[in-house]
Amino acid sequence: MISIKTDEEIKIMAEGGAILARVKTKLGNTIKEGVTAMEIEKLANKLISDEGAEASFKKVPGYHWATCINVNEGLVHGIPNPSVVFKKGDLVSVDVGLFFKGFHTDTSISVGIDLSDDSKKFLEVGKKALKEAIAKARVGNHIYDISERIEKIVTEAGYCPIRALVGHGVGRELHEEPQIPCFLPAGRHGLPGKIEESPEIVEGMILAIEVMYALGSDKVHILEDGWTIAMRDDKISALFEETVAVTLKGPKVLTV
Numbered sequence: 001m002i003s004i005k006t007d008e009e010i011k012i013m014a015e016g017g018a019i020l021a022r023v024k025t026k027l028g029n030t031i032k033e034g035v036t037a038m039e040i041e042k043l044a045n046k047l048i049s050d051e052g053a054e055a056s057f058k059k060v061p062g063y064h065w066a067t068c069i070n071v072n073e074g075l076v077h078g079i080p081n082p083s084v085v086f087k088k089g090d091l092v093s094v095d096v097g098l099f100f101k102g103f104h105t106d107t108s109i110s111v112g113i114d115l116s117d118d119s120k121k122f123l124e125v126g127k128k129a130l131k132e133a134i135a136k137a138r139v140g141n142h143i144y145d146i147s148e149r150i151e152k153i154v155t156e157a158g159y160c161p162i163r164a165l166v167g168h169g170v171g172r173e174l175h176e177e178p179q180i181p182c183f184l185p186a187g188r189h190g191l192p193g194k195i196e197e198s199p200e201i202v203e204g205m206i207l208a209i210e211v212m213y214a215l216g217s218d219k220v221h222i223l224e225d226g227w228t229i230a231m232r233d234d235k236i237s238a239l240f241e242e243t244v245a246v247t248l249k250g251p252k253v254l255t256v
Contacts, residue, residue, distance in 0.1 A: 002169060002177045004204035009103065010245050013171070013206060016100030017107075017243050017254025019051045024096060024107050024255065027067070031092050031111045034085065037069040041080035044096055056097030056104045056174050063227065068095040073231040075212060075220060076165060076239060088114040091123070091236050097174060104174045106208040107255040108241035122159065122215060123238060129153040130211045130240040137207055137244050137251040143178050144198035150211050151183045160218045162237070165229070167210035170243055178205075182212050203248055210241035 005013065026047060027040055044066040048055050055066035070078035070093045071086070078093075086092055095108040112123055129150045136145040146167075154161045167180030178199040185193045216235035223230055231237050245252040 002199060002205065003171050004202065005171060005206055005245070006204070009171070010204070010206070010247075012101045013103045013105055013243070013245065014252075014254050016053065016098055016103055017105040019053055019100060020096065020098040020105045020107055020243075021255045023047045023051070023098065024094070024109055027094050027096065028109050028111050031086060031094070031113065033088055033113055036082050036086070037071075037078075037080040037084035038082035040069055040094060041065055041067050048098060054099040056099045056106065059099065059174065066096060069093070070228065070230070070237075072236050073234045074228055075162065075214070075231060075237040076229050078228045079225055086113055089116070089119075091115065091119060091238060093237075093239050095239065095241065103172060104170050105243040105255055106170050106174065106241060107243060108210065108239045110238035110240060119236065121157075122236065125154060125157040125159060126211050126213060126238050126240045129213070130209065130242065133209050133211065134242060134244055134251050134253060137201060137205075137209065137246055139201060139203050139246060139248060141201045142195050142198040143180055143201065144184065144193070144195040145201075146207075146209060147181045147184050147198075154182070154211070154213045160214050160216065162212035162214060162220070163218050164220050165212055167241065168208050169206060170208040171206050180207060180209055182210070201246055203246055205246040206254075207244045207246065208241055209244055210239060212239045213237065
């Protein structure tokens with residue numbers, strides 16, 4: 001069932017989102033050559049604690065870290081291993097969630113370290129896709145509209161949206177309905193499903209809209225650590241995510 005938030009709940013989530021935005025910005029600015037994934041993890045823990053909040057991801061059974069950190073072909077759920085040292089040419093993705101006054105917010109960034117022009121273009125496409133997807137989070141639209149924008153922008157640039165994972169609703173639980181694919185789900189005969197078969201977007205929804213895409217194939221596999229999901233062809237991938245409230249005045253991004 002899709003959870004619809006009250007005005008007071010949205011206000012609380014906006015508080016948490018503002019904290020998470022500050023955390024995300026500081027983490028992103030710290031990603032440089034020679035820094036380790038564990039240094040980012042330790043900083044995230046300190047920043048979240050200093051704000052009087054908790055790390056959402058530590059509430060996931062079996063996961064013990066505040067962040068998921070992935071490099072290059074790593075897509076999501078990467079453990080912040082101290083042996084991972086960032087170097088020139090790396091594409092680093094950081095996913096971080098925050099639990100504040102009973103509600104979760106969720107956000108992700110991908111940052112390059114002295115990237116090639118082609119890799120810079122790759123990242124810009126993800127940013128554009130997220131911006132345009134968020135613009136579709138309006139009362140009366142459908143989740144279909146969000147998925148369509150992501151898929152169109154990513155594929156027209158020559159890249160591949162990820163099909164094994166989806167964005168999601170967020171609130172008292174870290175992962176809630178509805179699911180938000182980065183592609184149009186298939187209907188009959190392999191054709192895209194109908195828009196009316198997709199959940200309608202209504203006032204009070206809180207959506208973690210996530211753009212996940214890759215340079216090559218969309219095929220993924222889980223690494224030996226049991227958590228990290230990476231591209232099977234070892235080509236680069238990226239993700240961008242914001243927590244967005246649906247209001248009568250339009251989408252309100254809570255994590256910027």
